[in-house]
Structure formats: structure tokens, C-alpha cells
Amino acid sequence: MLSWVNRDMSRFTKQRTRRFGRAGALAAALAAVPSCGASPTAPDPGPVAELTFTSSTLDLSGDLQAGTSLRNVGTLALGPITLAVGQLELGGVSVPGASVEASPAEVATLNPGASVNLTVSVVSDVALQPGSYSARLDAVVSGRSEASVGLGFVVEAPAVDVASIEIPGAPVGARQGDVLVLRAEARDESGSTMDGVQIAWAVSPPGAGLITAEGRFVGYEPGVAQITASAGDQEATATIEISPRGLTQGSFAVFGQGAQDLRFNSDLWLHGDCAYTGTWGDRQGQLGNTLNVWDISDPARPELTAELGVDARVVNDVKVRSDGKVAVISHEFSIDQQNGVTLLDLSGDCSASVLSRFAAGLQSGVHNVWVEGDFVYVVADGVGSGLRILDISDPKSPTVVAAFADPFSFLHDVYVRDGLAFLSHWDSGLIILDVGNGIVGGSPSDPREVSRIRTSGGQTHNAWYWPERGLVFVGEEDFATPGIMHVVDVADLFAPVEVATFRVAADTPHNFWLDEEREILHMAWYTQGIISLDVSGGLLGELERQGRTMASQRYSGLGACPGSATGTCTWAPQLHEGLLYVADMNTGLWVLTPEF
Amino acid sequence: MSAAQAACACGRRDAGQPAEVSPHPGRLYVTSGLTDQVFRLDAETGAVVSTFGLDMRRDEVDEPHGVAISPDGRHWYVTLAHGNPTLWKFELPDDRLVGRLRLGSRGASRVGLTPDGRFAFVPDYDRAGTGAVSEVTVVRTEDLHLVGRVEVCPAPHDAQISPDGSLVGVTCSLSDELAFLDPATLDVVLRFVVGPDPGSPGEPRYKPLNLVWSPDGRFVHVTLSAAAMIRTFSLEGDAVAEVRVGEGPAQLASARDGRLLVTANRLDRTASVVEVSFSADGKPRLEERRRLELDVPYPHGVALTPDGGRAFVTYEGEQGRPAGVVAVSTADGGVAWAAEVGAYLLGAAYYAPESTP
Numbered sequence: 014m015l016s017w018v019n020r021d022m023s024r025f026t027k028q029r030t031r032r033f034g035r036a037g038a039l040a041a042a043l044a045a046v047p048s049c050g051a052s053p054t055a056p057d058p059g060p061v062a063e064l065t066f067t068s069s070t071l072d073l074s075g076d077l078q079a080g081t082s083l084r085n086v087g088t089l090a091l092g093p094i095t096l097a098v099g100q101l102e103l104g105g106v107s108v109p110g111a112s113v114e115a116s117p118a119e120v121a122t123l124n125p126g127a128s129v130n131l132t133v134s135v136v137s138d139v140a141l142q143p144g145s146y147s148a149r150l151d152a153v154v155s156g157r158s159e160a161s162v163g164l165g166f167v168v169e170a171p172a173v174d175v176a177s178i179e180i181p182g183a184p185v186g187a188r189q190g191d192v193l194v195l196r197a198e199a200r201d202e203s204g205s206t207m208d209g210v211q212i213a214w215a216v217s218p219p220g221a222g223l224i225t226a227e228g229r230f231v232g233y234e235p236g237v238a239q240i241t242a243s244a245g246d247q248e249a250t251a252t253i254e255i256s257p258r259g260l261t262q263g264s265f266a267v268f269g270q271g272a273q274d275l276r277f278n279s280d281l282w283l284h285g286d287c288a289y290t291g292t293w294g295d296r297q298g299q300l301g302n303t304l305n306v307w308d309i310s311d312p313a314r315p316e317l318t319a320e321l322g323v324d325a326r327v328v329n330d331v332k333v334r335s336d337g338k339v340a341v342i343s344h345e346f347s348i349d350q351q352n353g354v355t356l357l358d359l360s361g362d363c364s365a366s367v368l369s370r371f372a373a374g375l376q377s378g379v380h381n382v383w384v385e386g387d388f389v390y391v392v393a394d395g396v397g398s399g400l401r402i403l404d405i406s407d408p409k410s411p412t413v414v415a416a417f418a419d420p421f422s423f424l425h426d427v428y429v430r431d432g433l434a435f436l437s438h439w440d441s442g443l444i445i446l447d448v449g450n451g452i453v454g455g456s457p458s459d460p461r462e463v464s465r466i467r468t469s470g471g472q473t474h475n476a477w478y479w480p481e482r483g484l485v486f487v488g489e490e491d492f493a494t495p496g497i498m499h500v501v502d503v504a505d506l507f508a509p510v511e512v513a514t515f516r517v518a519a520d521t522p523h524n525f526w527l528d529e530e531r532e533i534l535h536m537a538w539y540t541q542g543i544i545s546l547d548v549s550g551g552l553l554g555e556l557e558r559q560g561r562t563m564a565s566q567r568y569s570g571l572g573a574c575p576g577s578a579t580g581t582c583t584w585a586p587q588l589h590e591g592l593l594y595v596a597d598m599n600t601g602l603w604v605l606t607p608e609f
Numbered sequence: 610m611s612a613a614q615a616a617c618a619c620g621r622r623d624a625g626q627p628a629e630v631s632p633h634p635g636r637l638y639v640t641s642g643l644t645d646q647v648f649r650l651d652a653e654t655g656a657v658v659s660t661f662g663l664d665m666r667r668d669e670v671d672e673p674h675g676v677a678i679s680p681d682g683r684h685w686y687v688t689l690a691h692g693n694p695t696l697w698k699f700e701l702p703d704d705r706l707v708g709r710l711r712l713g714s715r716g717a718s719r720v721g722l723t724p725d726g727r728f729a730f731v732p733d734y735d736r737a738g739t740g741a742v743s744e745v746t747v748v749r750t751e752d753l754h755l756v757g758r759v760e761v762c763p764a765p766h767d768a769q770i771s772p773d774g775s776l777v778g779v780t781c782s783l784s785d786e787l788a789f790l791d792p793a794t795l796d797v798v799l800r801f802v803v804g805p806d807p808g809s810p811g812e813p814r815y816k817p818l819n820l821v822w823s824p825d826g827r828f829v830h831v832t833l834s835a836a837a838m839i840r841t842f843s844l845e846g847d848a849v850a851e852v853r854v855g856e857g858p859a860q861l862a863s864a865r866d867g868r869l870l871v872t873a874n875r876l877d878r879t880a881s882v883v884e885v886s887f888s889a890d891g892k893p894r895l896e897e898r899r900r901l902e903l904d905v906p907y908p909h910g911v912a913l914t915p916d917g918g919r920a921f922v923t924y925e926g927e928q929g930r931p932a933g934v935v936a937v938s939t940a941d942g943g944v945a946w947a948a949e950v951g952a953y954l955l956g957a958a959y960y961a962p963e964s965t966p
Contacts, residue, residue: 090700092708092753121753122698122708155706294670295643295952298931326643326953327670345670346643346953348907348927350736376736377716378691394691395715398737421713423692440693492667523668539668575668582668598668 063087064094064123064152064160071150073113073166077135081162083120083152084128092122095153096131097494098164103144105219106233109554110511111137112469113148113164133164138466138510142226143170143213156493170213175199175245178212183240183251187232189258190559192551195228197242197249215241222255223554231551233558258560260547263609265566268592271307271315273601275299277575280524281596282340283589284333286310287363289340290596291328294575301327304342308363312592312604318363324349330381333359339408340365341389343379344372352378354391356408371403371411381426383434388414388457390427390434390448399424400436402448402457414458417446425490426475433506434460435476435485442467443476443487445506452506466509468499477525477534478503484552485509486534488522496521498536500552515556517541520574524585526593533563533607535593537583540574542567543595545607563609568595575599635961637912638685639923639934640673641951647673647687648950649704652914652921652959655936655946659704666692675719676956679726679750685958686750688717688731696720696731696748701960710753712746719819719956721768721777723792726750730777730792732765740783740811747795759795761788763810767819771826776844778829780817784810787817787831787842801846803833819860823885824867828893830885832858832872839872839883841893852895854881860910860957864917869939870895871920873908880908880922882939901942906930910957919945923954 068081085091096115100107116132123129133150135141147165151158177200187193199210214224217239222232224240232238232255240251271288276299279291288309292301306319326346333340340357353372357365378394387406393399399418403411418424422441427434432450435443444465447455455461467473474490483504489497500513515536522544523537532549547561572580575598582598595603635652649659663673672690679685682701689695694717698708718734729750735743740763747756762781770777770792776799777790785807789799808814816835823830823841828849830841834857841850855874858881862871870883882899907925920939926932933949934957 089705090707092698092706093710119711121710124752127752295926295931298926298929300926300928302928346672348925374737393737395735395737396694396713397715398735490666490669492664 060089061087062089062091062154062159064091064154066150066152066160066162067128068162070163070165071133073133073135073164075166077166078132080130080132082128082130083123083160085123085125088125090122090124091154091159092120093154094120094123094159095493096120097151097153097158098133099149099151101135101146101148103142103146104216106216106223107514107555108137108139108141108146109223109513110139111135111141113150115150135166136469140226141168143168143211144215170243171211173199173210173245174201175207175210175247176202176204178242178244178247178249180240180242180249180251184253186254186256188256189232189235190547190550190556190561191231192553193230193253195224195230195240195242195251197228197244199244199247210244213243215243217241225553229551229553231553231559233555258547260560260563261609262562263564263607265543265564265568265593265605266608267568267603268606269311269313269315269604270600271317271602271604273305273317274578274599276301276303277598278305278584278596278601279328279598280330280585281587281594281602282331282333283309283587283594284337284359287359288315288594288602289331289333289365290602291331291342293327293329293598295326296575301325304328304331304357304365306363306365307602309589309594309604312590315602315604319365321357321365321367323355325352329379332382332384334384334386339368339384339405341382341384343382343392345378345380345394350376352376354379354382354389354403356389356405356411358408368408369411374401374413383427383429385429388448390429392424392427394423396421396423399438400427400434400460402460404457415460417460417462419444425473428476428478430478431480433463433478435478437473437476437487439473440467440471441465442471442473443485443501443509445503445509464507464509466501466511468501468511470494470497474522475524477527479527479529481529484548486525486527486548488525488536490521490523492521496538498522498525498534500556513552513554513556515546517544517557523583526586526588528588535586535588537585537595539583540567540571540581541565542569542581542583543586543593543605545609564607568603568605569597569600572599634963635914635959637921637934638676638678638687638958638960639910639951639954640676640687640956641932642672642674642690642925642953642955643670644952645671645673645689646951647676650934650948650950652919652936652961655934655948657948657950661699661704661706663687663689663697665689665695672955674717674955675731676958677720677722678958678960679722680724681726682960682962684726684750685960686720686722686729687956688720690717690734694733696729696753698750698753702962708753710748710755712748713755714744714746714758717746719767721770722750723770724772724774728756728792730768730770730790732761732768732779734764734766734782736764736783740809745777745779745790747792757795759790759797761790761797762786762800766817769820769822771822772824773826775826778820778822780820780831782816782818782834783813785813785815785817787820787829789844799844799846801842803831803840803842804836804848818858821861821863821870823893824865830861830863830870830895832861834858834875837874839870839881839895841895850893850895852883852897854883854897855879855900859908862911862913862920864913865915866917869913869917871911871913871917871922871939873911873922873924875907875909878902878904878906878908880911880920880937882920899939899942901937903935903937905933905935905947909955912957912959913939914959914961921957921959923957925953925955
């Protein structure tokens with residue numbers, strides 16, 4: 014009898030088990046014994062985990078904002094709940110520089126019967142052209158969507174009396190990823206050109222490419238793309254043949270390796286014939302309390318020449334000044350609880366000796382550093398702790414000359430170039446400071462904010478500034494969703510705008526190195542190894558759809574990152590004399606030859 | 610039961626190692642600061658029963674720090690100190706994660722709970738301010754609603770509530786003070802230094818770190834980490850008793866009857882068992898009954914069984930020697946068990962169903 018009941022009710026059981034989610038074993042056991050119609054009493058369904066939005070769909074048209082509620086209709090308290098919004102799409106492609114956000118973005122906990130009001134808003138640094146946009150909002154608990162609602166809005170084209178429209182000079186062909194600027198001309202009855210008419214652009218088939226409100230087009234798929242410009246009741250179409258970008262995906266050859274698997278490894282920096290790698294955490298009792306120094310005069314055989322022990326459990330970063338005479342390392346979780354930074358003398362052959370340790374005001378820990386001339390830029394741990402700038406003109410006696418912080422988030426990294434400091438300030442975004450460039454009269458002792466941008470998703474981890482092209486490549490370190498590199502256009506430093514993204518589903522990015530001569534961005538991508546991206550030409554839209562990936566390679570196996578003996582766990586690359594040096598958390602220093 | 614739990618992105622609960630799980634219901638929760646985990650151990654045997662991943666950022670250290678059991682025994686709470694400081698809430702007895710609140714503070718250390726369990730006080734232990742005044746965050750635990758933050762003193766490390774719920778005692782680690790808040794108004798209603806000639810803000814002479822209240826709420830016992838002592842204060846601000854202990858006393862735990870204190874002496878690999886007695890006129894006396902020679906690197910956290918009979922001391926570990934926990938009899942110093950677990954172990958909290966009211 015019991016076996017017949019189980020067989021008959023199996024589909025019902027499966028549905029009920031899904032509904033229970035993370036209910037306890039007792040509830041699960043009860044669910045596996047379903048009721049039969051003839052039974053006089055129904056089994057106790059046990060605790061139920063269930064969320065629901067009060068709206069089945071959400072229309073953000075008009076104000077580009079709407080409200081809804083999330084309610085816990087189950088019997089279990091649930092939390093934390095992440096209100097995750099997927100990509101905002103128009104015509105099947107994501108819209109760079111525009112996103113939808115929910116406020117609050119996270120609900121700490123929701124008790125049975127409780128509800129929380131949410132505001133869902135469109136956030137955009139770019140003009141939204143007419144069209145029908147869509148996205149989805151999910152309430153995520155422990156990595157799983159427990160409720161979801163579709164979002165949408167329509168941007169209407171303004172009414173305008175246009176007699177004709179054309180797209181003059183449209184090219185007939187382009188490669189995937191090439192950015193074209195199209196222009197539409199609207200004319201009145203007399204044939205005169207009408208200025209200021211808002212053009213609605215569209216691409217077909219959906220997903221063939223992206224076109225912005227300004228008429229910038231990039232093709233994603235090889236084949237024929239139809240570009241339509243419309244205004245009023247008039248439209249014109251251009252046909253563009255999209256050819257493959259033509260890059261042959263290459264690989265890296267392993268040229269050499271400096272194995273170091275006693276400790277977890279962290280960041281690296283190279284200068285001349287020497288490489289410096291930090292260490293991290295606790296690997297079976299071996300602490301991240303060491304700076305390793307390598308002789309790379311024979312890059313096929315890096316030789317560990319020095320191991321400098323310091324008081325730390327994490328030496329997260331090392332930087333060498335451009336003259337090669339001084340290096341700086343960071344301390345976290347030190348035994349003496351002082352942390353701070355240590356300045357090193359590098360006057361020997363691939364060795365290092367301590368000049369000084371500076372910890373005043375840095376006892377919470379230091380995560381990253383940058384050294385530029387007589388100044389060290391120090392990232393202090395803690396929300397609101399921010400940046401300290403040290404004068405190291407006397408490296409035995411550093412002094413603090415300035416500080417800067419956004420009070421709402423912690424600072425993760427700093428990158429300085431051309432007198433500008435690019436602060437990766439986590440959920441406060443990318444903040445650009447003048448530390449000597451002069452654009453707003455700043456200096457190292459008087460850093461002044463130029464501008465900031467919060468790329469969609471926040472979690473701004475690192476940045477690389479390319480002044481020649483007016484771009485910043487920004488890493489978002491988010492382990493819960495696909496890893497994303499954001500491209501920010503800073504041609505106008507006062508008005509940064511996000512123009513492109515690069516996504517990899519399997520993991521999140523870490524540090525970058527740009528080969529500016531060859532226009533290739535080498536990205537450490539943790540378990541995915543090194544991903545090298547063609548960043549030549551204009552950059553727009555979803556770069557992973559444009560045939561720009563030149564190499565994507567693990568140089569070692571797949572395993573826990575960190576934690577396995579041989580699993581790839583890439584922390585950072587650095588291009589040095591034609592070779593790509595890579596620090597791997599699990600295995601040490603790798604020397605790779607790009608074969609592309 | 611663990612086999613039926615779904616793995617999840619946060620608050621992940623692994624299968625654990627069920628070996629030697631005793632029928633004794635006592636549990637020990639310890640925070641592993643470098644691996645972003647909390648371990649639940651069998652208090653009788655030291656076996657790891659469950660492991661909880663509190664990894665908000667997989668390859669960055671977020672440092673689980675303080676852990677506390679709610680007075681009604683229905684929840685436990687843990688703080689993450691780095692990155693975005695957070696307070697996590699788990700249900701008892703099944704250890705299900707039910708909430709996590711971003712505190713918005715500069716950091717987070719210990720968790721103090723009101724006697725009714727309705728509010729949590731989390732000091733930020735902000736040491737990046739070089740003596741600048743910093744905050745205690747107040748949370749309503751029922752729905753993890755952020756009530757507010759109150760500026761108290763430089764780098765507050767501990768905040769514990771009096772048995773009658775009328776005062777919150779805060780240790781001001783960088784200004785050699787104790788401060789007391791009215792939990793109803795969050796006003797600082799009392800403040801005094803912990804000894805003569807206190808250090809200047811940012812350069813403490815005594816470094817008060819942790820405190821426990823006497824059961825009658827008349828006194829607080831405080832570890833003075835830079836002075837190798839426990840000192841007892843009345844609410845009039847008078848130092849009424851003191852005892853020298855080992856170097857670097859860190860966390861402090863009290864038996865339920867208040868007659869026994871145990872502190873982890875971070876800098877000399879020991880723990881101190883201190884007896885609390887009272888003179889005929891009601892004045893407390895402290896006497897170090899026993900110095901436990903643990904020989905473990907950097908003892909940090911302490912939890913006690915309610916009767917004070919067994920102390921659990923976490924230790925941070927050092928180069929070449931992993932972190933762990935040692936369980937010791939306070940009566941004779943006998944080691945019941947020692948377990949190497951995690952890395953940079955910090956907080957400890959003991960839970961047994963019969964130990965809660």
C-alpha cells in the first residue's frame with residue numbers, strides 16, 4: 014500500500030519539496046509521505062519557506078520608478094534576501110550605462126507574515142532612446158531565487174512631424190566589435206534638414222548588436238544587421254554586413270615557473286631582474302607573513318632568493334617605486350595588532366631589507382598600496398577609513414600628509430597615474446582624485462575629488478587608467494553573480510560614463526595589466542586563469558559578444574581557490590619584457606608567453 | 610540532518626564530521642577570523658559538528674569576530690569585522706541562517722545582547738582613527754532593524770548589558786575609559802577612566818578590552834589588556850578590586866553565579882581562573898585561583914559552562930602552529946580536549962538547551 018502511494022504521488026512530492034526549500038529534515042520527511050484522498054487527515058505540511066512579490070509585473074514607464082512589496086507568506090523567517098536585478102535590455106541586448114536598482118537592495122530578515130516595501134528605479138548615465146525595455150527582479154536567499162517579478166518600461170518617441178528620414182553614409186560592412194557612428198537626417202516637407210529631432214534607433218534581428226541613442230552601433234553577431242532610424246511616422250533602414258572580428262583565439266605557453274605552495278600567494282610586482290610576491294592567510298599553519306623575492310634574470314627558471322618575514326597574516330600587496338630603490342608592503346592581521354606598512358630598501362641584488370614600519374592610524378590594517386615618487390598611497394581597512402598619503406622623502410621616517418575617504422564604503426585599491434588617483438571604493442564606486450595633475454588644483458598633500466562613478470553592481474575592486482584612450486578598466490569583484498569588468502569612458506574626466514562590460518559567468522575578475530602597445534587587456538580571473546581581451550578600437554556594449562577574447566586559459570588545474578594544491582587561482586598579471594608574469598594564490602609565480 | 614540541508618552561497622553549512630558526537634547537548638561556537646567560518650564543536654569532545662561559511666568575499670578576509678547566544682536560547686549572532694561589517698543571525702537549535710544586517714559601521718567586534726534579547730549592541734573597534742571617537746551600533750534583533758549608531762569613545766571593543774537591562778557598559782580600548790549608555794535613550798550617562806594617569810587617546814596605558822557584569826549589576830569586571838590585570842569597578846567609578854593575571858588579558862567570561870571569571874592571556878599562552886568573593890561589607894575581592902599553562906599561541910576567546918566548571922579557550926595560532934580550541938577544567942586545570950580548527954580563532958560562545966532560562 015505504501016509503495017503504491019509513493020509512486021502515485023511522486024510528482025506532487027517533488028513540487029512540495031521544492032516549495033519547502035531549506036525546511037528541516039522533519040518537514041522534508043513529512044513531505045515525502047503525501048496524503049491520499051481517502052485519508053481522513055492531511056499531514057502537517059511542516060515549515061514553509063515562501064516569498065512573493067505583491068506585483069506580478071512592474072511597469073516603470075513614466076517616472077522610471079515604481080513600488081512593490083515583498084512578503085513572507087511562509088512560516089519560516091528568511092534572510093538575508095538580496096533584491097537582484099538582472100541586466101536591463103533593449104531589443105535583446107544590455108544597455109551600457111543604464112541599470113535598474115531596487116531599494117533596499119538587501120533585506121536583513123523577513124519574518125513570517127512580514128513585508129517590506131521596495132522602490133525599483135532606473136538609473137542611467139546615458140540617454141535612453143525610445144523603445145521597450147525589460148529586466149527582472151529576483152528575491153534571492155542563499156543563492157536561490159525565491160520570488161521574481163518582471164520589470165519593464167517604455168520610452169515613447171516624441172511626436173514630431175517629419176516628412177522623410179535617411180541614414181546617409183552608413184557603412185555596408187564592419188567587423189564584430191567595431192564601433193560605428195551612424196547619423197540620421199530628418200527632413201521636413203520642404204526638404205530642409207530638421208535639427209534636434211530625437212531619433213529612435215533599433216537593430217534587427219534582436220541581439221545582432223547594440224545601438225545607442227546617439228547612433229553608435231556595435232555588431233555582436235556575424236551576419237546581416239538591419240539598423241532602423243525612425244522619427245514620427247518615418248523610418249529609414251541601413252543594412253550592414255557584420256563579419257567575424259577575425260581574431261584567432263590563442264593561448265599562453267608556460268615559459269617558466271617559480272613554485273611556491275608553502276603559503277598562499279598574493280600580489281606581485283616586477284622591477285628589472287627581480288620579482289616580489291606577497292603571501293596571504295593561513296595555509297595549514299603557514300601564515301601570510303612573508304615577502305618572497307625572486308631572481309628572474311633567467312625567466313625560464315625564476316629563483317627564490319629571499320624570504321623576508323614580517324609581522325602579518327596577510328601581506329596583500331607589494332609595490333616597487335619606478336627607480337627600483339624602494340618597495341612598500343602592506344600588513345593585515347599582524348600579531349602585534351599594529352599592521353600598517355613596511356618600507357623596504359632594494360639596493361641589493363633581488364633582496365630586501367627593512368627601512369621602516371609605519372602604523373600610526375593604520376592599525377585596522379592596510380590592504381593595498383601605490384608608490385609614486387616620494388609618496389605612498391595607502392588603503393586603510395575599514396568603512397570610512399579610506400586613503401592615507403604618506404611622504405616618504407625620508408623613507409626611514411614616513412609622515413602622513415593627507416587623507417581621503419568616502420564615509421559610506423570601504424576603499425579597496427588605489428591606482429595613480431598622471432597625477433590622478435583612481436580609488437576603487439567598493440560600493441561608493443570609482444572615485445577620481447587630483448593628486449598633482451592640476452585639473453582641480455590638487456596635490457599629494459591636498460587631494461581633491463574630480464568626479465566619481467558607481468558602475469552597476471558596485472563592488473568596485475580595482476582600476477587601470479589608460480590616458481591615451483581616455484578609458485578606465487574597472488573590476489567588480491562579486492562572487493555571487495557573473496564576474497564583470499566595466500569600461501568607463503573618462504575622455505571628460507568630470508563626467509565619467511560606463512560604455513561597455515565584459516562578463517564571464519564562471520568566476521569573478523581580480524587584477525589587470527594592460528598591454529597598451531598591443532591594446533590587449535590581460536585579466537586575472539581567479540579559477541579561470543588569465544583572460545586576454547582585444548581592447549583596440551572603440552569599446553561599446555557587451556565585449557564578450559564581439560569576438561574580442563584573444564586567450565582564456567588556465568595554466569594549471571581546476572580546484573579550490575584558494576586551497577587546492579594545483580588549482581588555478583590567479584591573483585594578478587604583470588607584463589614584463591615581453592613575458593606575462595602571473596601570481597597564483599595556490600602555486601606561486603608563473604611566466605607565460607602569449608602565443609597570439 | 611546536515612545531509613538534508615541545501616548548500617548555500619552564504620551561511621553555507623557543510624556536512625561536518627560526525628565522528629564522536631556525544632550525547633552531551635553542549636555546543637561551542639567559535640569564529641575563525643582568517644577563513645571566514647564559524648565552527649560548531651561538540652563541547653564534550655571537541656569534534657567539529659558543523660562548519661558555517663560566512664564568506665561575503667571569497668578571496669578577501671572578512672573576519673568573523675564576536676559570537677553570542679541569545680538569552681532565550683533561540684538564536685545565535687556573529688559579527689563580520691572587515692569589508693562591509695555585518696551582524697548575522699542564526700536560529701537555534703538547527704543553526705539555520707535567518708538574517709544578516711549590514712551595520713554601516715567602520716568595523717565590528719563583540720556582540721552584547723539585552724537580557725530580553727531584543728537588542729544587540731555592536732562596537733566598531735575602529736582602530737584606524739588614531740584616537741578619534743567611534744561608535745556602537747544598536748540593532749533590534751527581531752527584524753534586524755538598525756536602530757542607530759552612537760558615538761561613544763575611541764575604538765570601543767566590548768559592549769555588555771547589565772543584568773537588569775538598565776545600562777550598557779562599553780570598553781574604550783584607546784582612551785582608557787569605561788562608558789555606560791542608557792539603552793533606552795542611547796545617551797552616554799556615565800564615563801570614567803580605568804586607572805590613574807591614563808594614556809592619551811590613541812596611546813592607552815591600560816587598554817580596557819572586555820567586560821562582564823556581576824549578577825547583581827553592581828560591578829563590572831574589566832580586562833586591562835596592557836596592564837595584565839582584571840579590575841573591578843563600581844558604578845560610582847571606583848576601582849574596588851583588582852588582580853594581576855597573565856600578559857595581555859583579552860576576552861573574559863563569567864560563571865552564571867558570578868563567582869568565577871576566566872580570561873585568556875593573549876601574550877603568555879595562559880588563561881587565568883579568578884575567584885570572586887565578597888567581604889562582609891559587600892566589597893568584591895578577586896583572587897587568581899589558578900594560572901592555566903595552556904602553551905597555545907595567542908589565547909583569545911573564552912567561553913564557560915554556566916557552572917564555571919569548564920572553560921573553552923580559543924587561540925589564534927602562529928607561524929607553524931595552527932589555531933584551535935582547548936577545553937580545560939577550571940577546578941584542576943586538566944585538559945579535557947584540544948582541537949586544531951580554523952585559523953586565527955577569536956570569539957567563543959557556549960550553548961546548551963538546559964543552560965538558557
